[in-house]
Structures are given as structure tokens and as C-alpha cells.
Amino acid sequence: MSPAFLYALVGVGLFTLGLYALIVHAHLLRKILAINVMASGVFLVLVALAARTQGAAPDPVPHAMVITGIVVAVSATALALALMLRVRAETGRAELAEEPLE
Amino acid sequence: MNTVLSALLLILAPLLPLLLAFPALRSRLPRPCHIALLPALILLTVPPGVSIDLPWLLLGTGLGIDDGAGRLLLAMSVLIWALAASLLHTAKGQPADDRLTTCFLLTLAGNLGAILATDLVGFFTFSVLMGYGFYALLVAGGDEGARRAARVYLVFLILADLALFEALLIAAATAKDLGFESVRQAMAQSASPGLYLSMVLAGFALKAGVWPLHVWLLPAFRSSRPAVALLLGAVPVAIALLGLVRWLPLGEVSLPALGLVIQAMGVAAMLYAILAGAKRASLTRLPAYAAIFITGLFTTVLGMGLSDPEVWNRQGNLACFLIVSLGFGVAILVAANGWLQARCQYSALPEKQADDSSPWFERWSVAVTRWAAQMGTDTLPRLRAAWLANVDRCLRRIRIWQRTLDGSERFLQRWAYAVTLFLLLGIVVVFVGALSWI
Amino acid sequence: MSDIHWPVIVILLPLAGGVACFLWPRRSVLLGLLTALGVVACVAGLGWQVVEQGAQRYAVGGWGAPLGIDLYADGLSLLMLTVTAVVGLGISVYSSGYFERARYGQDRARHFWPVWMFLWTALNALFLSADIFNLYVTLELLGLAAVVLVALAGGADAVSGAMRYLLVSLLGSLFYLLGVALLYHSFGSVDIAILAERVEPSPAVWAAMGLMIAGLLLKTALFPLHFWLPSAHASAPAPVSALLSALVVKASFYILLRLWLEIFPFANAALAQLLGLLGAAAVFWGGFQALRQTRLKMLIAYSTVAQLGYLFLAFPLASITGWTGALYMLLSHAAAKTAMFMAAGNTLYFGGHDRIADLDRAVQRMPLTMTAFALAGISIMGLPPSGGFIAKWLLLEAAIRSGQWWWGGVLILGGLLSAAWVFKVVGYAFTRSEAPHEARAVPATMEWTALLMAVLAILLGLFAPWLLALLEIGSPFNRENAG
């Protein structure tokens, strides 16, 4: 097993850790961060496995994908943060309303 | 030319009164009731034996006049109806009543039509028209007593019509067409004419007020207008008896037992009429008892005819004379009665406040059916009328159900639970997918 | 004409239109409408091309599948594109009235158009993509655009709904992306056709399947993962609600369908039954919840939950009739739900509220709107002659033919439930209400668009043979796995 798999496993771990945080934390900022952690986990899996063939140059395609993914994640994060500020401005709390809206 | 004329007359005889029965037409004509009789009157002068087929009418019917009973009856009817028409609006202080005239003309049309009918359906149709018309005449032209009589008559009429309808069906199922002659023969050859015979007998007995079904006759005579009372014998009773003559396979079958029973009833009726009439002898009651007596006489003859066809073939005409005499006799008695009572003692008050309680037959039938319906509701609670509609309502009303629904939805909407559920679902998908593949 | 690059144009045109709307906000309505018309025309062109020449594969950059990205247009894609075009045109026209008025203001209109054009781009790109990573990008574009549009309504409800929607959307996309990563690293390609050839079961593929299906189910809001949908759909501006319900959720369903049919053909019957079961649960749950709602838009949003359930009934049926039934359901639901949300928007616009019990003779006061609602309701109930009826017929037929009549029972009961809520609304629209209300005239464009969309939903019932013939082109259902 090459070290690439180790990184991939770390990526999986980040993914689930992010998921845990996404679920249990109420504050929206934490949720947004958790999403980002999850995204990092996925990217890590993608990139790490690209280099798993020992002795060969890493596969460039996943790298390109990750760059694309990062930009998407950045965009989404920006939007999420702006939205979070709106939520706080409208409801006074940076948390999700847990009761269904009436 | 002559045939065309007589055919026209045949049709006009019942049709003209029908048309004149419409109030709007009548107001333009001076003496409508008499005009209505005109075709029938001319018809009496036409050479005997004319008839026309009207296959397009109703179920295919015809009109005709035979020289025997039919002609005689027609003559009697024209006479008595003319008399009654003259008396119709003569009661003092009585305004000319449109309804009364309409009923009068409808009854007239039914009466003439029944006499002229050459088949069962035609006869039935006209006699029903006559029956309901006469009921209305009784109600419209009488006081409370007459109304009570009319109600009874109506019930008898409905039952009679039902019985006759069944008889008619049986006849139609047996015979190839419904002309009197062919039905008579078909019934004579039929293997089981019992139901037919009993239905016909019951039906016409109800209509004619044969003893012991005469209960309505007495009050009817007592408390209706002279014009109506005049018609009592000639119209409902006479036509019902005519019906017996026409519908029964007389002269073809021999049914001694049935004939005997009928004869016995006829004799009993005569006895009753004599005894009761003698006991409560009064002029007002006399026509009624006379009618019962003659009907009894007729019944006896009929019974004899049924038990022995030979007797009927020889003396059948007697029955027709009896009918005619019934009509005339009753009419004369009524007229005499009215004359003697100075004509204006009649005190029926059509405008009098009638009681608003329902007629007895309505109350009775309501009670019975209410009971039946209640039984139905009790035994089949789940099949009540609105059970389907209740499903919808139930869904709205059950609070627990609602609370569960709302509560579960709130639960599902909580972020943490929802996402966990999502996670679980993902795992289940993999698990199910992998497991069954293995 | 046949060598025009229609697949590209239908993607680039709305993108350019969006950019133009952004650059010249004062003219965004005009630009947006022009673009919408153009897109409709181009989709027609593409349709003609596909009908004439069969399914189209288009190698972007000329590289071809494993290296580059392919676009693929078969009957299924074409159908989805057509629905998008028609509904999109309707929504564009409606929005030109809706956002112009004082209640929303010029400002909102300025923001609406570019985002809506991008959303349209995303949809077109998604339906044409043959590459699962490219699908991820379009999915994100779609999700973000949808979130922005929901937030456009302003107010606590809308913003919270949008936030929740954003998180859900991202979560679903990440699951999907991880699945993509696993598939790529298993088979060295992200092209659907190549994957379909190479795929063979392995733990990584199962994991990918689980991740992708779960992520897409979350985005499609299949019960019990519908928690984000009602708040987002009900609080958005009416045209946005319409396009969310009509198109956006369908996009993820479309991907799911593609993956299910092509990449995961070994997905077994048990999984299909599970999806069917969840679909059935969605039908009932959504139906009951819709019946319980007191607000019109909330009710319609829950009905979307129910209607999405129908789509999943096709999975256990697994026959061509079943699939076409589900797709027809998708089609007619898109038209009908658009009309319904538009009608709700009109009511809201008219009376300033959408309380069902206070509709107050809406039938007299807004006959066109209520007609639209009722006609759409007919299609949703699945009464003839409507698209919903055809869909129901096909699904029912598939259920009976496959001997799994209980799925037919679900259909039937679901139809009854939707009838219950449709007529609850219609009934109140006939009666008088005591509550005081303001009333202001609804622009004719809004009423007529709603009506036309509803009529379309009905007409879909009369043009089934042609549309179904369209689906035959390069049909993914004809493979042996489709049964």
C-alpha cells in the first residue's frame, strides 16, 4: 500500500468529521466550515489517489478536477457566508430555524 | 269517405275532450262539456262494426265500436255525461271551477276511450285516465266525506292498476297481440291462466267497488256534487265491469270452482245490498245500494259464465245490459234524489278549510317504510348513505392522527435528525445494494 | 442546418444572456425575454436535429470521451430540455410581470434575471452532459443559482429557507463528488458511456453508488429527505417556487435515472423496492401534509414532495412503460406545478396573503388564476384528459403488468389525496370569507401565463404518442436491464 492510500484515508476521515460537525453544530458558521472540511476531504481523496501508482507521474486530471472543485467550494462558501449574515440580520441568530416555517 | 269519417270520429271521441281539458282552450268555447260529447254522439249513428288500427300509438293499439255492448254503453255514456255536464256548474253560489271542468273532461275522455278501445292496452290506458280523473273529480267536487272516499278509491285504483299491469304483462307474454279476442283465446289455451285470472278479477273488483270492496261508494254518493254522483255508476263501476267482460276469457274456459266462488260473492253482495239498504233506507243512500246490488247481480252472472262457457255464450249479453242498467239506474236514482231534495241542499264547500293532516294511506305507508328504513340503518350501520364522505371528515377530525403527523413532520425537519437520516439512508442503500449482489 | 452545434448553443446562449443581463441591468427584462425566446428556438433546433439524425454525441474540444468531455443528446435529454425551455419561457414571461411591480421592486428584477439565466444554463448543461464530473459542476451551478433565487424574496423565512437549502445542496453535491472520485479512480474515466462499459461491482462501486444515490436523493427531496423543500419552495418568490418545483428537483432525478440505468445496472431489485417504498411513503406523507396546510404555497410545496414520490415508483416496476410513465409524470408535473405556483403567486399578489380559508370568492375575482389552478390540479390528480392521467395510466399499466399491483394502489390513493387538497382549495375559492383583505389588480401577463401553463399540462394528455416517440430516440430504457 502506497502512502497515497494513507492520504486518501485521511480524506475519508476529514469527510466524516466534517459531516459530524455539520450535523451537531447549530451555529451556521460552524456548519459552513464543516462543509469546507468535508470538501477538503473529498479533494484529498481525489488528489491522493491520483498519485497512487508508484513511480509514475501523478494523474493530472484529478488535479484539474480539484482546482475546479476548490473554486466551486470557494464560491459556495462566499455565498453561504453572505447568506449567514442575512440570516442573522433577519432572525437575530446565526442558526437555522428548527421549527418548520409557518 | 265514409270510413275516413268514421275513423276520424273514433279518434275524436276521446281526443276532443282531452284537448278541451286544457283550460286555455276551454275559455274560448261556450259549452265545452257538451261539445266534447259531439263526436261520440255522431259515432252512435255510424253503421256498426267500424274500427281502426293505430299501430303507432302507444304499444300499438286500436279503436273501434262493436254493435253489441260497445254501442249500448256508448249511448248510455253519452246520455249520462250530457246530463252531468248540464248539472256541473248549476249549484248555487258555486263559481265555475276550472279544475272541476278539467277533471270532468279528462274523465270523459277516459271513459269514452275505454269503451271504444279494442285491445287490452288501450282499455287499460283509458281506464287509468278515467280512474285518476274520477278521483280528482271526487276530490274537487265534494266535501270532506267525498275526499275521504276519494282517498280510498285512489288506493284501490293504484292497487288495481298494479294488478292489471301484471295481468297485462302476462297477457302480452302469452298472446301474440293484445286484441281482446286473441288474448281471450290465448288465455283459454294457456297452461296456467290462474295468475292472469286472479289479477284481472282482483284489479277490476277493486275498481268497481264490488262487495266487500265497496267502502268508498257510500260516502262518495252521499257527499259529492250531483253531477259527480250521477256519474258514479256509469263511469268507474260500469267501466270496471266492462273490463271484466272484455279481459276475461269468458266463453272459452270452464272453471267451475272459481265461478262458484264468484257467484257466491255476487249473491252475498246482493243480499248485503238488500239488507243494508232496507235497514238504513234513505233516499241519499239508495243509489249506492242499488249500485252494489246490480254489481252483485253482474258478478253472479260472471261467475256463471266462468264456470260454464255455454251459459256465457248464450246469455253473455245479459251482462252488458246489466252494466247499462246499472249506469242508467244509478243515474236516475241520483237525479230523482236530487230533484226530491230540491236540488240545492247540497252543501259541499270546496273552499272550506281542509284539514292538513296527511291522508291515511300516506301516514300508513310512511310508518311502514320508516320502520323498514330504520331496520336497514340499524343492521347496516357501515353502509349508511354518507359513509364514503365520512372518510374525508375522519381524516380531519382525528386529533391524535393530526398531532402525530405534525410532530413527525417537525421531527423530520430538524436539521440534525434529517441529515442523520440521510446518512442512514446512504448506508442502507449501499448495504442493500451490496448485500443482495453478494 | 443539421450541422449547427445546437447542443452547444443551448448552453452558451443563456449563459451569454445572463452575462448580458448582468452587464446592462436596466434592460435585463428585455434581454432575458429575448434570450428565453432564443433558447426555445434553439432547443427546437436541437430537437429537430435529434429527431432527424438520432441521438447526438458531441465531443467538446474535439478530444472525445476519456480525455475530454462529451455532450450527449438523446430523446430523454431532449425531453428534459424541452420541458425546461417551455417552462422556462413561461417563467420568464411571468417574472417580467411579477418582479416589475412595486412589491418586489426594480432591484429584485435586476438580480433575478442574470441568476435565472445561469440557472437555465445549468439545467441545459446538465441535461446534455455525458460526464459525471461535469454533471457535478452543473449541479453546483444549479444549486447555487436556486439558492440565490430563493433568497431573493427577502425576509426571515426566505433567507432561512435558502440557507438550509444551500447546506443541503452542498452536502448532496459533496456526496456525489466523492462518488465521482471513487468511480474515476476505479475505472479511469468520468464518461458515462465508458463507465457503463467498464463498470463491474466492487466495494468502491457500491460505495460510490451509495454516495451518489443518497446525495441525489437528498437533492431530489425524496421522503424522508424532503425536510428542506417546503420551507425553500414556499418562501421563494412565486416564479422561483415554480421553477424549483418544476425543474430543479427534476434535474437531480434525471442524473439519478441516468446513473441508475447506465452505470449501476446491477443495482438490484431490493434497492429498487426500497426506492419504490420511499416513493410511496413520499406520496402519502406529502399528500397528508398538503392536506393539513393552511397556506397555499406551503400546500403546493408539500404536494411537490408527494409528486416526487411518484417518480420513484418506476424503479421497482423497471419496465419501459414504467419509466416512460415516470418521465411523463415528471413532464406533466413540471407544467402543472408551474401553473399552480404561478396561480398561488397571483393570489398572494392579489390579496396580500395566501391563507386558503380566506380565498374569498377567488373564482369570481380572479377567474383565470383559479382556472389555472384547477386545470393544474386536474393534471396533478391524474384525471383525464391531462398529462398526469397519461402518466398515471402508464404507471398503473406497468404495475399491473408486472404483477406488483400494490404500486398501482399507491398511485390511486395518492391521486385521491391530491384530489382532496386540490378541491379543498377550489372549494374555498368559491365561498365568501369574513376576513378583510386588500385587493389589487394582477397584471394580465401573470394570469395568462399561469393559465397557459395549466392548459399545457392538460394538453400534454393529448400529445402523448409524439412525446413518447421522442423518448424512444436512443432510449436508455431499451437495454436488457430495463426488463
Added chain:
Amino acid sequence: MTERGKKQLPFRLLLVALLFVLTAGLGYAVLTLPSQAPGLSNPVVANLEASGVSNPVTAVLLNFRAYDTLLELGVLLLALFGVWSLAAVPECRESPPGPVLDGLSRLLVPWLILVAGYLLWAGAHAPGGAFQAGSVLAAAGVLLLLTGWRLDTRFSGLPLRMSLVAGLGVFVVVAVVLILMGGRLLEYPPSFAGALILLIEAAATLSIGMTLAALFLGARPEAGP
């Protein structure tokens, strides 16, 4: 742990268990992947010549899978639309920048711009490229914004928007022109490939930098037609 947290303990245990299953499953799935997989490296290398650049990642990004990149620029722009559409948030308190920040920005911004330019250029053959360059450019913008600098109102209208959409716009224009010239979508003629990619990257760098900076600012500039 809070009161609420205690109440939720069983739920959290379940969650942890589920996550454990998930991790284990995913980990197992990852580990079962074939340990040797060249992926698409071979075709990439084989076509590198025709791509116009020698950095394989850039080749993939801007040539082989340029379509993804096009859409991705769209996503970025969309995020900006979104942020701008969320009506203006109350501005953060404006305080004059401290001397350190002020000095640092004066020192760093020119360097950052320079670095961005280099990254853009280097992207053709070594790690680097439009996104990296754009990010660095954005960092410069952020620094400027932190010091209180704002775009002149004369430029905050159409010119600003033009520069924001420049990346996507150039991309689309190139694509359309190429199609009109008879090629496919984003099918660069090999001889122009390098130049075209550089053109696109340059525009994209500008746009990405400005967009990221604008996203950082959050609110939409008020002025301008």
C-alpha cells in the same frame, strides 16, 4: 456538554456509530481500489503536444476539460450575483487602518500583482495558472480593501462589471469564434492553442481576482448605472 447535549446523547451515539460505519465502509472501499491505476495520465501526455501548453494540469483545465472551467467561472460569477443580490449588509465599522496594515499593504500589493503575473505565465509549463494567479491577485485586493480603499464610483458601474465578467466573457467569445470558424466548442487549432489559452487565462485571472475581492467585500457597490 450542555443540558441539551445530554438529552441528545443517545442520538449522538447513534450518529457516531453511523459515522463510524460510514468511515469504515469508505475506507474499505478506498483500500480495495487497484493500487496501480494510471488514470488518464497516458492520454494526457500523449496529447500534451497538441494542447498548446506543457503543464498537464493546465492542459486539462484549459484544453481537455476546458468546458468544466468555463462553467466553473460561471459558478464563481454566480456566487457574486448571489452575494450582491442579498441586499446590502450593514457595513463593518470603518476604521482607519493602523500603520502596520497600511505599510504592509503598500509593500505587498505591488509584489502580489507581480507574483500573480508570474504565476499566470508559469502556468503554461509548471504548476500555476489562472486560479492561482487570480487568488494572489485577490489577496492584493483584499489587502487594499482592508486598508479602506474602495473603487472609484466612476468605475463601479459598467466598467467594474465588465472586468468581473471578463474571464467568462472572453472564454465564451473564444468559444463562439472557434465555432464560427468551423471547429467544435473550445476546439483550439493547435497552432493558436497556447496563445488562446494565455488570453483566456489572463482575462480569467483578472476576473477571478476581482470577483474574489468583491466577494470578500460582500456588499454591492452602490454607485454606477
Added chain:
Amino acid sequence: MNWDAALPLLVLASSLLPGLVIFFLTEERVATRTTLNLAGAVLKLMLVGVMIWGVFHGAHYETRLPLLPGLDLLLRADSLSMLFVVLSSILWLVTTVYAVGYLEGSPNRSRFFGFFSLCVTATVGVALAGNLITFVLFYELLTLATYPLIVHRGTDEARRAGRTYLVYTIAGGTLLLVGTVWLYTLSGTLEFTARGFLSGLDATHHWSLVVIFVLLVAGLGVKAALIPLHGWLPQAMVAPAPVSALLHAVAVVKAGAFGIVRVVYDVYGMQFSASLGVTLPLAIVAAATIIYGSMRALFQDDLKRRLAFSTVSQVAYIVLGIAIAGPIAAVGGLVHLVHQGVMKITLFFCAGNLAETLGIHKVSEMNGVGRRMPWTMTAFTVGVFGMIGVPPLAGFISKWYLGLGALDVGQGWVIFILAGSSLLNAAYFLPILYAAWFKAPAGTWPAERSFGRRETAWALLAPPLVTAFLTLALGLLASAPFGLLQWARFITRLEYAP
């Protein structure tokens, strides 16, 4: 598209198009609306006349549009459909005149007449449907078109009645749909064929076919108001009188009954359904409905409710006629389809006149009304006697053939059902007549409107008189060449001829 194919569509369009136009007319344009309505009705009548002529001479009018792969939307004029088409187009004309008078000055007339026309369109569609799916289509359309008419008044009561109506009819429609789909999966065709298209199916399917029959008949029975599916009908009485008239006489109830005829004749085929053993239970249900409906009618004081229960009872005659499974009874059932329509519409017109002119809604308020409104009550009387089955009115002919047919196939018990029903009919109808003609009026009427010297408006009076006259004519001229009876025989010959 040639004439033969276009004619059925034209017949549909002649009410559909005016309806659609009317929706968009403003309230004030009374003249335009009335003209459109009447023009449509007259045009339809003319087209139907042409069609009858053609059908009688063997022409095939058939419109076929693809609906689903393998399934067409098929409109076809055969002898059975003509029966229903004629009924609905004639009565539509009459009812339109009546409705114009009835709703004069009331709000929302454009909506009303629009849906009214749609309703007729759906009815004609039901009549002309050439296969089961087309039938289902128009059948559901009918449900939808009648709902706005039922809730037309916009009261809470109306809304509830509408809801009940829908719960029943939509559930019924669903059963019908399930049955249809199931049938389709078994047979692969749904086209109505004389003597049915199912007898060739494998014997293993017979149980399925029985279940499908039950589904279909239950679905149709809701509209035909067979017990226990009749609950909606009395509630639907909140609708305006022309609607009730239409509902009871022409559209809804008849569509159900007509559907049962179609299913028994042209889907299953008479012989085949008899051999499946489904006709006797159907006959029993019909008989029970006849008696039950009459009994319920006895207790209703509300005039329209009494009429409604009477409808429940009378419509079952049609079903009974079909289910007796004999050619003669079938004639009775078929002619009753028309007869009941004509008679019941008369009664509802009259009830509407009473309500509109005098504010009378209850039987107990009707004392002496015959003097105030003699013409209306004359028409009512004719209708009542027709219902009871008194010769020579139309009802007699129906009963005659039913009874004769029952005897013909040895089902004597039916005669007693008929007799009992007549008795009950008399029991709940004659008291009304008695009260109206012979009881003294109470003095003032609940809400009297004056119409000058006439008893009521012409538009209200003429329709019941016309239908009353039709009642009489249909009875009197039953045997006339080209009469209804001939037509019904013509139909049954297709089904029964060796």
C-alpha cells in the same frame, strides 16, 4: 379530415366552443351569451339530426386521435350512443332556455353557462366514446365540469355538498380507471364492440374479469347512484335547479347508467357477462336500489331531495333492464334512459319554478299551489304520472318492457319489484299532487315574485311544458316508426340477434 370523421368532433365542438367563449364574456352581455348558448344548442341538435340519419343508413362516423401508443381517443357514432346523444342535445336546448330564465339577474352567469356547456360537452363525449379510455376521459371531465355547478352558490353548504360529490365521484372514477387499465393489460384493446371483446380470453382470466367487472360497475355505479354509492346525490341538491335537472336527467346520473350499459354490452357482451354470473347480482343491486330509493324518498320534506331519491330509484331501472339479460328488458332499460331523463327534468323544472317564483322548497309548503301556478303543476302532474308508470305516459312503456322482458327470461320476481316501486312512487308523489291541487293555500307564499299576469316567466314555463309534452308523446307514440322504441330494438338486435 373528411366529413364522416369530423362530424363527431363537430358535435362536441358545438357545445365546447360556445362554452369556452362564454367564459370570457362579461356578466352584462346577456344577449350575446344567450344567443351563443342557443345557437350552440340548436346547431348541435341539427348536427345530431344529420348523424342519426347517417347512422340509420349505415354511415360510420368515427374520429380517431392517438392518445397513447396502441390506444386511441375514439369518438364513434353507433346506435347506442345516438340514443344518449339525442337525449342530451334535446334536453340541453330545453335546459338552456330554462337556465336563462332561472338565473336572470343572478351573479356569475358567464361562469355558470360556461361550465354548463362543458358539462354537456362531456356528456356528449361520454355518449360518443368509442372505447373505454375515451369513455373514462369524458366521464372524469363530467365530474370536473359539474363540480363548479354544484358549488355555484358559493355557500358553505354548497362547498360541503361539492366535497361529498367529489369524494364519491373521484373515488368512483378511480375504480373505473383501475378496472380499465387492468382490462387493458389483459385484453390489449379497449374498443367497444358489439357483444364485447372479452369472450375470447383464456378461462384462467375469468376471475380477474369478474373483479374488473365489479370495479367498473362500482365506478360507474357511483354516478348512477346505485346503493350504497348514492350518498352524494341528495346532497348535491343545493345546486341551482337547472343544474339539478341536468344532473339528474341528462348528465351525471345518466352517464353512469349509460356506462353500465356499455360495459355490459360492448365490453363484456351480454352472453359473456351472463356466463360469468355477474348479471344477476347486478340486477339484485338495481332492484334493491329501486326499492331503497323510493323508501327514502317517502320521508323527504324537501321537494328536491324527494326528487333526488326518486332519481336514485328510477335510474336503477335502466341498470335493471340491462342486468335482466333479455332482449325485451334491455329495450325497457334503454328507453328508460331517455324516458327517465325527460320525466325527471320536467319535475326538476317545476320544482325550480316553485322555488324561483314562490320560494317553495318543501312539500309541506305546496298546499294549493296548483291554483297559483296551474301550468307548472300540470307539467308536474304529467311528470309524476309518468314516473309512477301510468299509461300512456313514457314511464309506462319502460315498465312494460321491463316487466315483459323479465317474464320472457323467467325472472318473475322483477315484476314484484316493479309493482312495489310503482306503489312507493305513488305513495311519495301523489300526496304532493293532492296538496298542490286540492288543499287550500296557506295564504302567503314564502317568497313570491310577481310576473304580471303570467304565473311565472316564459323561459321558466315553456321548458317544463315542452318536456311534459315529450313525456306524453314518448308514451303515446312509442310504436311510431323511427320512434325511440324502434331504435332501442335496433340496438338490442345487435346484442341479441343470433
